Amino acid sequence: MASMRDIKRRKSSVQSTQQITKAMKLVSTVKLQRAKGRAEKSKTYFNCMYETVVSMLSKAGDINHPYLKANDSSKKAVIVITGSRGLAGGYNSNIIKLVRDNEWNKDDLIIYPVGSKGRDTFARLGYEMGEDYSDAIEEPIYADAMKISNQVLDDFATGKVGEIYVVYTGFKNTVTHIPTRLKLLPIKIEDERSDDDKAVLDFEPETEDAIELIIPKYITSLIYGAMIEAVASENAARMQAMDNATNNADEIISSLSLLYNRARQSAITQELTEIIAGAQAIS
Amino acid sequence: MAEKFKLTIVTPDREFFNEEADMVEFNTTEGEIGIYAGHAPLTVIVKPGILTITQGETVRNAALHAGFVQILPQEITILAEIIEWPAEIDEARAEAARQRAEGRLSERNGIDIARAEAALMRSIARINAAKMK
Numbered sequence: 001m002a003s004m005r006d007i008k009r010r011k012s013s014v015q016s017t018q019q020i021t022k023a024m025k026l027v028s029t030v031k032l033q034r035a036k037g038r039a040e041k042s043k044t045y046f047n048c049m050y051e052t053v054v055s056m057l058s059k060a061g062d063i064n065h066p067y068l069k070a071n072d073s074s075k076k077a078v079i080v081i082t083g084s085r086g087l088a089g090g091y092n093s094n095i096i097k098l099v100r101d102n103e104w105n106k107d108d109l110i111i112y113p114v115g116s117k118g119r120d121t122f123a124r125l126g127y128e129m130g131e132d133y134s135d136a137i138e139e140p141i142y143a144d145a146m147k148i149s150n151q152v153l154d155d156f157a158t159g160k161v162g163e164i165y166v167v168y169t170g171f172k173n174t175v176t177h178i179p180t181r182l183k184l185l186p187i188k189i190e191d192e193r194s195d196d197d198k199a200v201l202d203f204e205p206e207t208e209d210a211i212e213l214i215i216p217k218y219i220t221s222l223i224y225g226a227m228i229e230a231v232a233s234e235n236a237a238r239m240q241a242m243d244n245a246t247n248n249a250d251e252i253i254s255s256l257s258l259l260y261n262r263a264r265q266s267a268i269t270q271e272l273t274e275i276i277a278g279a280q281a282i283s
Numbered sequence: 284m285a286e287k288f289k290l291t292i293v294t295p296d297r298e299f300f301n302e303e304a305d306m307v308e309f310n311t312t313e314g315e316i317g318i319y320a321g322h323a324p325l326t327v328i329v330k331p332g333i334l335t336i337t338q339g340e341t342v343r344n345a346a347l348h349a350g351f352v353q354i355l356p357q358e359i360t361i362l363a364e365i366i367e368w369p370a371e372i373d374e375a376r377a378e379a380a381r382q383r384a385e386g387r388l389s390e391r392n393g394i395d396i397a398r399a400e401a402a403l404m405r406s407i408a409r410i411n412a413a414k415m416k
Contacts, residue, residue, distance in 0.1 A: 038296070045293045048360050052326060052353055142295045142364065203326050213312070213328045214351060217364065224295055 004263045011256040018249035024087065025242035028235040032174070035232035039171065046225050053218045056203065056210060057187065065208060066157070067215045069186050073162035077110050077130065077152050079184075079223065081168035081230040082118035084137055089241035091169060091177075091234055092117040098179045099167050100125070110161060112152065114227065130155070140231060145224035153216055156185055164219075168226040169233035175240065177233035182226065184219050288320035290336065292361040299345075299366055306337040307359060309347055318354060325354045331404040333412050334366070344369055346412035348405050365405075369412045377409035 057068075080099055082092045095118060099111075112130040113119035115137045123129055131151050136144035155161045163185065170180040203210040290307055292300035308317040310332030334347040350363035384403035388396070 041297055042295045044291075044298060045295050045362060048293060048353065048362050052351070052362070056326070145295075146364075209312075210326065210328065217349075217351070217362075220364075221295060 004260060004267060007256055007260045007263060011253060011260065014249050014252050014256065018246055018253070021242045021245040021249065025239055025246060028238040028242065032232060032235035032239055035228065035235055036171075039228050039232055042225065042228060046221055049218055049221045053214065056214060065211050067185060067187060067211060071156070071159050071162050073159050074108055075110055075161045076104065076108050076163045076165060077112060077155055077161040079112045079114060079148060079152065079164070079166040079168075079226075080118040080122065081137065081166065081226055082113070082115035083230075083234040084116045084134060085238075086117065087241060088234055088238040089244075091237035091241075092121075094179045095167055095169060096121050098181060102181075110155075112148065114148070115230075137227065137231065140224065140227035142220075142224055145220050145227060149216060149220040149223050152184075153219065166223060166226050168230045169237075171229040171232040171236065174236050177237060180226075182222065184222060187215070286320045288356075289358045290361070291359070292363055292366060294363050294366055299363065300336070302338065304336050304338050304359075306335075308335040308337075309333070309352070309361075311352070318359060321356050322354050322359075324356070327352050327354070329361075329363070331401070331408045333408060334361075344412055346372060346408045348408060367409070367412070369414075372409050372413040374410065374413040377406045377413065381406035381410060 078099060080095060082095050086092065092115075099109075099122070106127065110128045110130045111118075111122045112133065113122065114133045116134040119129070119132055119134055131148075133144065133148050136148070152161070152164050156164060163183065166182050166184055168180055168182070170178040172178060287303040287305055290300060290302060290304040291298070306317055306319055308315065310316075310330040311327040312330050313327065315332075316327065329347055329350045329352060331346075331348045334345045336343045336345075346367045346369070347361070347363055348365040350361060350366070353360040353362070380402060384399050384406060387399040388403065
Protein backbone atom coordinates (compact mmCIF):
# COMPACT_ATOMS: atom_id res chain seq x y z
CA MET A 1 0.00 0.00 0.00
CA ALA A 2 1.20 3.51 -0.84
CA SER A 3 2.37 5.52 2.12
CA MET A 4 0.17 8.12 3.71
CA ARG A 5 2.38 10.91 2.51
CA ASP A 6 2.22 9.77 -1.12
CA ILE A 7 -1.55 9.60 -1.05
CA LYS A 8 -1.82 13.00 0.56
CA ARG A 9 0.44 14.55 -2.03
CA ARG A 10 -1.53 13.05 -4.89
CA LYS A 11 -4.78 14.21 -3.41
CA SER A 12 -3.65 17.80 -3.11
CA SER A 13 -2.38 17.75 -6.68
CA VAL A 14 -5.76 16.57 -7.95
CA GLN A 15 -7.44 19.21 -5.83
CA SER A 16 -5.45 22.03 -7.38
CA THR A 17 -6.17 20.67 -10.86
CA GLN A 18 -9.82 20.67 -9.96
CA GLN A 19 -9.65 24.29 -8.96
CA ILE A 20 -8.21 25.15 -12.36
CA THR A 21 -10.84 23.20 -14.28
CA LYS A 22 -13.56 24.79 -12.17
CA ALA A 23 -12.26 28.26 -12.97
CA MET A 24 -11.97 27.43 -16.67
CA LYS A 25 -15.54 26.21 -16.66
CA LEU A 26 -16.75 29.47 -15.17
CA VAL A 27 -14.79 31.49 -17.69
CA SER A 28 -16.19 29.60 -20.65
CA THR A 29 -19.70 29.85 -19.23
CA VAL A 30 -19.41 33.63 -19.28
CA LYS A 31 -17.88 33.61 -22.74
CA LEU A 32 -20.62 31.32 -23.96
CA GLN A 33 -23.31 33.68 -22.73
CA ARG A 34 -21.68 36.54 -24.57
CA ALA A 35 -21.25 34.53 -27.78
CA LYS A 36 -24.86 33.40 -27.61
CA GLY A 37 -25.99 36.99 -27.21
CA ARG A 38 -24.06 38.02 -30.30
CA ALA A 39 -25.50 35.17 -32.32
CA GLU A 40 -29.02 36.26 -31.33
CA LYS A 41 -28.35 39.87 -32.27
CA SER A 42 -27.10 39.04 -35.72
CA LYS A 43 -29.96 36.69 -36.49
CA THR A 44 -32.27 39.35 -37.97
CA TYR A 45 -29.59 40.35 -40.40
CA PHE A 46 -29.01 36.82 -41.64
CA ASN A 47 -32.70 36.05 -42.00
CA CYS A 48 -33.25 39.18 -44.10
CA MET A 49 -30.13 38.39 -46.10
CA TYR A 50 -31.25 34.85 -46.73
CA GLU A 51 -34.74 35.90 -47.82
CA THR A 52 -33.35 38.41 -50.27
CA VAL A 53 -30.89 36.01 -51.81
CA VAL A 54 -33.55 33.32 -52.14
CA SER A 55 -35.96 35.70 -53.82
CA MET A 56 -33.22 36.98 -56.07
CA LEU A 57 -32.14 33.52 -57.15
CA SER A 58 -35.68 32.25 -57.64
CA LYS A 59 -36.22 35.16 -60.01
CA ALA A 60 -32.91 34.71 -61.69
CA GLY A 61 -33.53 31.07 -62.53
CA ASP A 62 -31.79 30.84 -65.89
CA ILE A 63 -29.06 33.37 -65.38
CA ASN A 64 -25.60 32.22 -66.24
CA HIS A 65 -23.56 34.00 -63.67
CA PRO A 66 -20.07 32.75 -62.73
CA TYR A 67 -21.10 32.59 -59.07
CA LEU A 68 -23.78 30.04 -59.93
CA LYS A 69 -21.67 27.50 -61.79
CA ALA A 70 -18.39 25.80 -61.08
CA ASN A 71 -15.34 26.85 -63.08
CA ASP A 72 -12.75 24.46 -64.48
CA SER A 73 -10.43 24.33 -61.51
CA SER A 74 -10.61 21.09 -59.56
CA LYS A 75 -9.25 22.82 -56.46
CA LYS A 76 -11.49 23.36 -53.50
CA ALA A 77 -11.03 26.19 -51.04
CA VAL A 78 -11.95 25.08 -47.53
CA ILE A 79 -12.30 27.63 -44.78
CA VAL A 80 -11.65 25.63 -41.63
CA ILE A 81 -12.88 27.25 -38.45
CA THR A 82 -11.39 25.77 -35.27
CA GLY A 83 -10.34 27.19 -31.94
CA SER A 84 -6.93 28.55 -31.06
CA ARG A 85 -6.87 26.69 -27.77
CA GLY A 86 -7.33 23.12 -26.73
CA LEU A 87 -9.01 21.63 -23.67
CA ALA A 88 -12.39 21.72 -25.35
CA GLY A 89 -13.14 18.03 -25.61
CA GLY A 90 -13.57 16.86 -29.18
CA TYR A 91 -14.23 20.34 -30.53
CA ASN A 92 -11.11 20.76 -32.66
CA SER A 93 -10.56 17.15 -33.61
CA ASN A 94 -14.14 16.73 -34.83
CA ILE A 95 -13.62 19.53 -37.33
CA ILE A 96 -10.30 18.10 -38.45
CA LYS A 97 -11.87 14.67 -38.88
CA LEU A 98 -14.68 16.16 -40.95
CA VAL A 99 -12.18 17.68 -43.37
CA ARG A 100 -9.87 14.69 -43.49
CA ASP A 101 -12.15 11.67 -43.52
CA ASN A 102 -14.45 12.12 -46.48
CA GLU A 103 -14.51 11.76 -50.24
CA TRP A 104 -12.29 14.80 -50.79
CA ASN A 105 -8.92 14.20 -52.33
CA LYS A 106 -6.19 15.68 -50.17
CA ASP A 107 -4.33 17.21 -53.12
CA ASP A 108 -7.40 19.12 -54.30
CA LEU A 109 -7.83 21.07 -51.12
CA ILE A 110 -6.52 24.47 -50.19
CA ILE A 111 -7.03 25.13 -46.50
CA TYR A 112 -7.81 28.64 -45.31
CA PRO A 113 -7.44 28.21 -41.56
CA VAL A 114 -9.29 30.30 -39.02
CA GLY A 115 -7.98 29.18 -35.64
CA SER A 116 -4.45 27.98 -34.99
CA LYS A 117 -5.38 24.43 -33.92
CA GLY A 118 -6.64 23.67 -37.40
CA ARG A 119 -3.78 25.54 -39.03
CA ASP A 120 -1.07 23.62 -37.20
CA THR A 121 -2.70 20.25 -37.77
CA PHE A 122 -3.23 20.66 -41.51
CA ALA A 123 0.19 22.18 -42.04
CA ARG A 124 1.68 19.15 -40.29
CA LEU A 125 -0.39 16.75 -42.37
CA GLY A 126 0.98 18.37 -45.52
CA TYR A 127 -2.12 20.06 -46.91
CA GLU A 128 -1.79 23.03 -49.21
CA MET A 129 -2.37 26.11 -47.09
CA GLY A 130 -3.93 29.39 -48.16
CA GLU A 131 -4.04 32.65 -46.26
CA ASP A 132 -4.11 32.32 -42.46
CA TYR A 133 -6.84 34.18 -40.55
CA SER A 134 -6.32 32.62 -37.15
CA ASP A 135 -6.36 35.92 -35.31
CA ALA A 136 -9.95 36.49 -36.31
CA ILE A 137 -11.37 33.73 -34.14
CA GLU A 138 -10.46 35.42 -30.84
CA GLU A 139 -13.12 38.07 -31.28
CA PRO A 140 -14.88 37.71 -34.64
CA ILE A 141 -15.88 41.02 -36.15
CA TYR A 142 -17.60 41.59 -39.44
CA ALA A 143 -14.52 43.16 -41.01
CA ASP A 144 -12.63 39.86 -40.55
CA ALA A 145 -15.35 37.97 -42.39
CA MET A 146 -15.13 40.56 -45.15
CA LYS A 147 -11.39 40.01 -45.50
CA ILE A 148 -11.81 36.25 -45.73
CA SER A 149 -14.64 36.40 -48.22
CA ASN A 150 -12.78 38.90 -50.42
CA GLN A 151 -9.82 36.56 -50.49
CA VAL A 152 -11.75 33.42 -51.43
CA LEU A 153 -13.92 35.24 -53.96
CA ASP A 154 -10.76 36.60 -55.57
CA ASP A 155 -9.37 33.10 -55.81
CA PHE A 156 -12.66 31.92 -57.26
CA ALA A 157 -12.75 34.73 -59.84
CA THR A 158 -9.18 34.11 -60.98
CA GLY A 159 -9.84 30.38 -61.31
CA LYS A 160 -7.43 29.33 -58.58
CA VAL A 161 -10.26 27.42 -56.92
CA GLY A 162 -13.44 25.97 -58.34
CA GLU A 163 -15.50 25.49 -55.21
CA ILE A 164 -15.60 27.12 -51.82
CA TYR A 165 -16.57 25.37 -48.61
CA VAL A 166 -16.66 26.39 -45.00
CA VAL A 167 -16.24 23.79 -42.25
CA TYR A 168 -17.30 24.89 -38.78
CA THR A 169 -19.10 23.71 -35.69
CA GLY A 170 -22.75 24.62 -35.78
CA PHE A 171 -24.31 25.68 -32.50
CA LYS A 172 -27.69 24.13 -31.87
CA ASN A 173 -27.87 24.51 -28.12
CA THR A 174 -25.50 24.38 -25.19
CA VAL A 175 -25.06 20.60 -25.31
CA THR A 176 -25.47 19.93 -29.04
CA HIS A 177 -22.92 21.20 -31.53
CA ILE A 178 -22.73 19.77 -35.00
CA PRO A 179 -19.59 19.84 -37.12
CA THR A 180 -20.92 21.22 -40.38
CA ARG A 181 -19.69 21.38 -43.95
CA LEU A 182 -21.31 24.14 -45.94
CA LYS A 183 -20.84 24.84 -49.64
CA LEU A 184 -20.57 28.56 -50.32
CA LEU A 185 -19.90 28.65 -54.04
CA PRO A 186 -21.11 27.86 -56.61
CA ILE A 187 -24.59 28.34 -55.22
CA LYS A 188 -27.02 25.66 -56.25
CA ILE A 189 -30.16 27.43 -57.32
CA GLU A 190 -32.45 24.44 -56.79
CA ASP A 191 -31.56 24.37 -53.11
CA GLU A 192 -32.31 28.00 -52.58
CA ARG A 193 -35.42 28.37 -54.66
CA SER A 194 -38.64 29.09 -52.83
CA ASP A 195 -42.22 29.17 -54.04
CA ASP A 196 -43.07 32.03 -51.75
CA ASP A 197 -44.83 34.68 -53.81
CA LYS A 198 -44.18 37.42 -51.32
CA ALA A 199 -40.52 37.09 -52.07
CA VAL A 200 -40.75 38.31 -55.64
CA LEU A 201 -39.07 41.68 -55.92
CA ASP A 202 -37.70 43.92 -58.56
CA PHE A 203 -34.06 44.73 -58.64
CA GLU A 204 -32.29 47.90 -59.38
CA PRO A 205 -29.73 47.61 -60.94
CA GLU A 206 -30.68 44.65 -63.14
CA THR A 207 -30.66 41.20 -61.58
CA GLU A 208 -27.32 40.19 -63.09
CA ASP A 209 -25.53 43.16 -61.57
CA ALA A 210 -27.42 42.70 -58.33
CA ILE A 211 -26.11 39.13 -58.10
CA GLU A 212 -22.62 40.42 -58.63
CA LEU A 213 -23.03 42.82 -55.72
CA ILE A 214 -25.21 40.91 -53.29
CA ILE A 215 -23.63 37.45 -53.45
CA PRO A 216 -20.33 38.60 -51.93
CA LYS A 217 -22.29 40.16 -49.06
CA TYR A 218 -24.21 36.92 -48.70
CA ILE A 219 -20.99 34.90 -48.56
CA THR A 220 -19.52 37.32 -46.06
CA SER A 221 -22.55 37.01 -43.83
CA LEU A 222 -22.38 33.21 -44.02
CA ILE A 223 -18.73 33.25 -43.00
CA TYR A 224 -19.45 35.69 -40.21
CA GLY A 225 -22.34 33.55 -39.01
CA ALA A 226 -20.13 30.46 -39.10
CA MET A 227 -17.47 32.21 -37.03
CA ILE A 228 -19.95 33.39 -34.42
CA GLU A 229 -21.51 29.95 -34.12
CA ALA A 230 -18.09 28.34 -33.92
CA VAL A 231 -17.10 30.60 -31.04
CA ALA A 232 -20.30 29.76 -29.18
CA SER A 233 -19.74 26.04 -29.81
CA GLU A 234 -16.13 26.21 -28.72
CA ASN A 235 -17.01 27.75 -25.40
CA ALA A 236 -19.91 25.38 -24.87
CA ALA A 237 -17.63 22.43 -25.67
CA ARG A 238 -14.99 23.71 -23.28
CA MET A 239 -17.59 24.28 -20.60
CA GLN A 240 -18.75 20.69 -20.92
CA ALA A 241 -15.21 19.30 -20.99
CA MET A 242 -14.24 21.25 -17.92
CA ASP A 243 -17.42 20.22 -16.12
CA ASN A 244 -16.56 16.58 -16.79
CA ALA A 245 -13.00 17.14 -15.63
CA THR A 246 -14.24 18.70 -12.40
CA ASN A 247 -16.56 15.78 -11.77
CA ASN A 248 -13.81 13.27 -12.48
CA ALA A 249 -11.53 15.10 -10.08
CA ASP A 250 -14.24 14.82 -7.44
CA GLU A 251 -14.36 11.07 -7.98
CA ILE A 252 -10.60 10.69 -7.76
CA ILE A 253 -10.47 12.81 -4.63
CA SER A 254 -13.12 10.73 -2.87
CA SER A 255 -11.38 7.44 -3.70
CA LEU A 256 -8.05 8.89 -2.58
CA SER A 257 -9.60 10.05 0.71
CA LEU A 258 -10.84 6.52 1.26
CA LEU A 259 -7.36 5.12 0.62
CA TYR A 260 -5.82 7.74 2.87
CA ASN A 261 -8.14 6.96 5.76
CA ARG A 262 -7.52 3.27 5.41
CA ALA A 263 -3.76 3.82 5.42
CA ARG A 264 -4.08 6.06 8.46
CA GLN A 265 -6.18 3.50 10.31
CA SER A 266 -3.81 0.64 9.62
CA ALA A 267 -0.86 2.80 10.67
CA ILE A 268 -2.55 3.50 14.01
CA THR A 269 -3.40 -0.17 14.51
CA GLN A 270 0.16 -1.13 13.78
CA GLU A 271 1.53 1.44 16.20
CA LEU A 272 -0.80 0.21 18.97
CA THR A 273 0.18 -3.38 18.38
CA GLU A 274 3.83 -2.41 18.61
CA ILE A 275 3.33 -0.47 21.85
CA ILE A 276 1.35 -3.29 23.46
CA ALA A 277 3.89 -5.85 22.35
CA GLY A 278 6.68 -3.66 23.74
CA ALA A 279 4.85 -3.24 27.10
CA GLN A 280 4.29 -6.99 27.38
CA ALA A 281 7.95 -7.67 26.72
CA ILE A 282 9.02 -5.39 29.58
CA SER A 283 6.59 -6.69 32.25
CA MET B 284 -48.67 63.96 -43.12
CA ALA B 285 -48.98 60.95 -45.36
CA GLU B 286 -49.02 57.43 -44.02
CA LYS B 287 -45.94 56.04 -42.37
CA PHE B 288 -43.97 52.91 -43.01
CA LYS B 289 -41.88 50.66 -40.83
CA LEU B 290 -38.17 51.23 -41.19
CA THR B 291 -35.77 48.57 -39.96
CA ILE B 292 -32.03 48.99 -40.19
CA VAL B 293 -30.00 45.97 -39.21
CA THR B 294 -26.27 45.33 -39.20
CA PRO B 295 -24.50 42.04 -38.52
CA ASP B 296 -23.82 43.18 -34.94
CA ARG B 297 -26.96 44.98 -33.83
CA GLU B 298 -30.36 46.31 -34.68
CA PHE B 299 -29.53 49.86 -35.58
CA PHE B 300 -32.98 51.37 -35.98
CA ASN B 301 -36.54 50.08 -35.81
CA GLU B 302 -39.27 52.72 -35.88
CA GLU B 303 -41.99 54.22 -38.00
CA ALA B 304 -40.82 56.84 -40.46
CA ASP B 305 -42.30 59.20 -43.06
CA MET B 306 -39.47 59.26 -45.52
CA VAL B 307 -36.01 57.87 -45.95
CA GLU B 308 -33.32 59.05 -48.38
CA PHE B 309 -29.98 57.54 -49.32
CA ASN B 310 -27.50 56.91 -52.12
CA THR B 311 -27.79 53.88 -54.37
CA THR B 312 -25.72 52.59 -57.26
CA GLU B 313 -28.34 54.13 -59.55
CA GLY B 314 -28.34 57.54 -57.85
CA GLU B 315 -29.98 59.20 -54.89
CA ILE B 316 -33.38 57.97 -53.90
CA GLY B 317 -36.08 59.08 -51.47
CA ILE B 318 -38.84 56.71 -50.44
CA TYR B 319 -42.32 57.27 -49.02
CA ALA B 320 -44.77 54.62 -47.91
CA GLY B 321 -46.45 52.71 -50.72
CA HIS B 322 -43.36 52.38 -52.90
CA ALA B 323 -43.27 49.56 -55.44
CA PRO B 324 -41.35 46.48 -54.24
CA LEU B 325 -37.71 46.97 -55.09
CA THR B 326 -34.26 45.95 -53.96
CA VAL B 327 -31.42 48.40 -54.37
CA ILE B 328 -27.72 48.38 -53.59
CA VAL B 329 -26.29 51.06 -51.32
CA LYS B 330 -23.49 53.40 -52.24
CA PRO B 331 -21.59 55.25 -49.49
CA GLY B 332 -23.47 58.39 -48.51
CA ILE B 333 -25.77 59.97 -45.98
CA LEU B 334 -28.95 58.31 -44.87
CA THR B 335 -31.70 60.72 -43.89
CA ILE B 336 -34.71 59.58 -41.90
CA THR B 337 -37.68 61.94 -41.63
CA GLN B 338 -40.14 61.33 -38.81
CA GLY B 339 -42.69 64.16 -38.74
CA GLU B 340 -40.68 67.21 -37.71
CA THR B 341 -37.53 65.42 -36.72
CA VAL B 342 -34.84 64.58 -39.21
CA ARG B 343 -32.06 62.16 -38.40
CA ASN B 344 -28.88 61.48 -40.30
CA ALA B 345 -26.46 58.60 -40.38
CA ALA B 346 -23.47 57.63 -42.50
CA LEU B 347 -24.36 54.53 -44.50
CA HIS B 348 -21.46 52.84 -46.27
CA ALA B 349 -22.41 49.49 -47.69
CA GLY B 350 -25.29 47.09 -47.88
CA PHE B 351 -28.59 46.81 -49.66
CA VAL B 352 -32.16 47.82 -49.13
CA GLN B 353 -35.34 45.83 -49.46
CA ILE B 354 -38.32 48.06 -50.20
CA LEU B 355 -41.89 46.84 -49.72
CA PRO B 356 -44.92 49.15 -49.70
CA GLN B 357 -45.27 49.28 -45.90
CA GLU B 358 -41.89 48.09 -44.80
CA ILE B 359 -38.33 49.00 -45.62
CA THR B 360 -35.40 46.93 -44.46
CA ILE B 361 -31.88 48.22 -44.77
CA LEU B 362 -29.22 45.54 -44.47
CA ALA B 363 -26.23 47.67 -43.68
CA GLU B 364 -22.74 46.26 -43.47
CA ILE B 365 -21.48 49.51 -42.01
CA ILE B 366 -23.62 52.34 -40.65
CA GLU B 367 -22.92 54.99 -38.02
CA TRP B 368 -24.76 57.79 -36.27
CA PRO B 369 -22.94 61.12 -36.55
CA ALA B 370 -22.11 60.97 -32.83
CA GLU B 371 -20.18 57.76 -33.37
CA ILE B 372 -17.91 59.18 -36.03
CA ASP B 373 -14.38 60.27 -35.28
CA GLU B 374 -14.12 63.29 -37.56
CA ALA B 375 -10.37 63.65 -37.33
CA ARG B 376 -9.88 60.03 -38.30
CA ALA B 377 -12.25 60.35 -41.25
CA GLU B 378 -10.38 63.45 -42.40
CA ALA B 379 -7.08 61.58 -42.21
CA ALA B 380 -8.60 58.71 -44.18
CA ARG B 381 -9.82 61.14 -46.83
CA GLN B 382 -6.36 62.66 -47.26
CA ARG B 383 -4.77 59.25 -47.41
CA ALA B 384 -7.20 58.06 -50.07
CA GLU B 385 -6.75 61.23 -52.10
CA GLY B 386 -3.01 60.88 -51.88
CA ARG B 387 -3.20 57.33 -53.17
CA LEU B 388 -5.48 58.33 -56.00
CA SER B 389 -3.23 61.17 -57.13
CA GLU B 390 -0.15 58.97 -57.20
CA ARG B 391 -1.88 56.14 -59.06
CA ASN B 392 1.03 53.76 -59.05
CA GLY B 393 0.29 50.15 -58.51
CA ILE B 394 -2.59 50.66 -56.11
CA ASP B 395 -6.06 49.27 -56.13
CA ILE B 396 -7.94 52.23 -57.66
CA ALA B 397 -11.39 50.86 -56.89
CA ARG B 398 -10.49 50.30 -53.28
CA ALA B 399 -8.99 53.75 -52.85
CA GLU B 400 -12.05 55.33 -54.45
CA ALA B 401 -14.36 53.40 -52.15
CA ALA B 402 -12.27 54.50 -49.17
CA LEU B 403 -12.48 58.10 -50.37
CA MET B 404 -16.27 57.92 -50.72
CA ARG B 405 -16.60 56.40 -47.28
CA SER B 406 -14.48 59.06 -45.62
CA ILE B 407 -16.39 61.86 -47.37
CA ALA B 408 -19.70 60.37 -46.27
CA ARG B 409 -18.41 60.19 -42.71
CA ILE B 410 -17.20 63.79 -42.72
CA ASN B 411 -20.49 65.07 -44.13
CA ALA B 412 -22.51 63.10 -41.64
CA ALA B 413 -20.35 64.25 -38.75
CA LYS B 414 -21.00 67.89 -39.73
CA MET B 415 -24.73 67.34 -39.29
CA LYS B 416 -24.44 66.54 -35.59
